[in-house]
Amino acid sequence: MKSYRTLAFLVCAFVRCFSNDDHHEMEEFLKREYSLSKPYQGVGSSGSSHWELMGDAMLTTEQVRLTQDKQSRQGAVWSRLPCNLKDWEMQVHFKIHGRGKKNLNGDGLAIWYTKERMQKGPVFGNKDNFTGLGVFVDTYPNEEKHLEAQKKRYTPRTQRIFPFVLSMVGNGSISYDHERDGRPTELGGCNAMVRNLNHNTFLFIRYVRRRLTVMIDIDGQHEWRDCLDIPGVNLPMGYYFGASAVTGDLSDIHDIISLKLYQLTVLRSKQEEEEEEEEEITMPSVDNLDLLRAGLLGEEGMSGIAIFFAVLFTMLGCFMLVIIGLVAYTHWNENRRKRFY
Ligand SMILES: [Ca+2]
Numbered sequence: 001m002k003s004y005r006t007l008a009f010l011v012c013a014f015v016r017c018f019s020n021d022d023h024h025e026m027e028e029f030l031k032r033e034y035s036l037s038k039p040y041q042g043v044g045s046s047g048s049s050h051w052e053l054m055g056d057a058m059l060t061t062e063q064v065r066l067t068q069d070k071q072s073r074q075g076a077v078w079s080r081l082p083c084n085l086k087d088w089e090m091q092v093h094f095k096i097h098g099r100g101k102k103n104l105n106g107d108g109l110a111i112w113y114t115k116e117r118m119q120k121g122p123v124f125g126n127k128d129n130f131t132g133l134g135v136f137v138d139t140y141p142n143e144e145k146h147l148e149a150q151k152k153r154y155t156p157r158t159q160r161i162f163p164f165v166l167s168m169v170g171n172g173s174i175s176y177d178h179e180r181d182g183r184p185t186e187l188g189g190c191n192a193m194v195r196n197l198n199h200n201t202f203l204f205i206r207y208v209r210r211r212l213t214v215m216i217d218i219d220g221q222h223e224w225r226d227c228l229d230i231p232g233v234n235l236p237m238g239y240y241f242g243a244s245a246v247t248g249d250l251s252d253i254h255d256i257i258s259l260k261l262y263q264l265t266v267l268r269s270k271q272e273e274e275e276e277e278e279e280e281i282t283m284p285s286v287d288n289l290d291l292l293r294a295g296l297l298g299e300e301g302m303s304g305i306a307i308f309f310a311v312l313f314t315m316l317g318c319f320m321l322v323i324i325g326l327v328a329y330t331h332w333n334e335n336r337r338k339r340f341y
Contacts, residue, residue, distance in 0.1 A: 026087075026208070027265045034083055034241060034261035040064065043077070052078050054118050054244075055125065063255040066109060066125070066245035069098040074125035076244035077256060078117040084237050087264040092203040092243070096139060096163070097196045098252035103162065105195065106140030109245035109254045111205060115172075117240040123176045125244035131172040132239045132284050135205055135214055136182065137194060139163040140250060143180045158183070161191040165203070165227050167214055169235070169284050187286060190227035192216050195252070208264055210234055232287025 033050050042049035044059050057075030058065045066075035090111065098105050110124035114132030121127035124136055141162045147154065166182050166189035168174075177184050194201050199220030206213040212233040215224040241261065245254030268276075286292065291307075 028089060028262040029265075031085070031088075031261050031263050033081055034079055034085075035259060036064065036077065036079075036256070037258040037260065038062070050080050052080055052118065054078065055120060063095070063257050064243075066243065066254040066256060067247050067251070069100075069247075069251050069253045071247055071249060071251050073247045073251065074120055074244070075254070076118070076120075076125055076242055078242040079240050082238040082240055083113070083261070085263050086237060087208045087266050089204070089206040089208075089262040089264055090241065091258075091260040091262070092205070093257040093260075094137070094194075094201060094203065094243075095197075095255040095257060096137065096194050096201075096252055097255075100250055100252065103141060103145075104250055105252045106250035107246050107248055108137045108139040108163065108252075109243060109256075110137070111135045111203065111259075112242040112244065113205075113207075113235065113239050114170075114242070115236075115239050117242055122178055122246075125246040126242070128175055129172055130170045132170065133205075133207075133212070133233075133235055134168050134170065134176075135203065136166045136168070137163055137192065137203070138166060138181055139195060139252060140248075141181065142178060143183065146179060161193075163192050163194050165189045165192045165214065165216060167212065167228055167230075169233060169286050171284050187212070187230055187233075187292065188228045189214075190216070190225075192218055192227070194218050200257075206264075207233070207235060208266055230286070230292065234281045234283075234285045234287070236281045236284065 036043065036051050039061070040051075040059055043051045043064065044053040053059065053064070054076040055074040056067055057077055058068075064077050066077065067073040092111055094109065096109065100106075108124055110126060112126060112130070112132065112134055114126075114130045114134070116127060116130055119127040123130065123134065126134070139162060141160075144154065144159075144162075164181065167187045168176065168182055168185050169187060170176075170185075174185055176182050197218065197220070202217040204213075204215040204217065204224055206215075210233055211231045212228070214228040216227050217224050219225075241259065243256050243259060
């Protein structure tokens with residue numbers, strides 16, 4: 001009996017070990033109604049599909065072509081159904097290619113989970129002041145070119161290599177700064193050399209327990225590389241998925257090959273469920289945004305520890321300065337007294 005109990009305890013401990021915050025047991029189910037994949041049956045035709053095309057977007061047998069390699073194009077594809085899932089994962093199979101040499105191409109594509117849909121605008125072909133989440137693959141360094149024109153240079157901290165994957169959460173009144181490549185409102189991102197590759201390129205967006213994770217698979221190795229991981233991202237349910245792209249003076253072909261949306265079933269305790277019900281999300285927001293911007297919120301959610309050490313070392317530093325000051329003063333005082341006697 002005793003050994004049975006010990007075994008049960010060990011099994012429980014083992015399960016708990018693998019079901020902590022980040023490794024919560026999850027099951028995933030492909031949700032066809034929120035997914036877009038070959039042969040794109042009925043896409044674009046009115047009413048008969050879950051997806052709708054907009055602007056210059058065209059359907060071919062192999063892809064949804066958001067833009068061609070031509071100037072001043074805007075195209076998008078939008079889900080007709082609002083998504084009422086709490087936890088989800090979007091796998092985006094995309095391709096960006098064109099004749100333009102490095103940095104002579106643009107502007108990039110975006111994946112959306114927003115309240116609004118089917119509205120043209122300046123944010124990769126979608127409206128500005130959007131409400132919800134945008135993940136951008138920005139292929140043109142506007143700010144760098146702007147500074148170059150003014151004969152100014154970057155500080156190394158803010159310099160980045162393009163294409164750059166970047167995330168932003170909007171609440172309807174936050175504007176995307178196109179001239180600065182979205183830096184003032186970014187949640188973070190990573191560089192991703194995605195243009196003119198012969199292998200498949202993927203983007204992965206996961207939203208689980210209010211944590212946003214973005215990963216990329218662009219090296220043809222079937223491996224996900226971390227791009228962004230932020231806790232405390234509050235996104236309401238009932239928004240629409242979409243993808244859009246834009247070209248300007250410079251151009252590229254922006255293709256969506258598939259958008260696969262998986263529902264994730266996450267085990268929650270009763271307490272967690274009650275808490276989430278109590279504070280239902282009605283407006284997109286990000287917790288601790290200031291810490292995030294200041295770079296104090298680490299990827300592993302170590303903000304508390306980071307701040308603790310920052311404060312501790314500052315206090316230790318001050319303490320040392322006081323000691324050194326006292327020693328120096330005593331020394332000086334003794335010398336002075338010696339001079340008097
Ligand atoms: Ca840009």
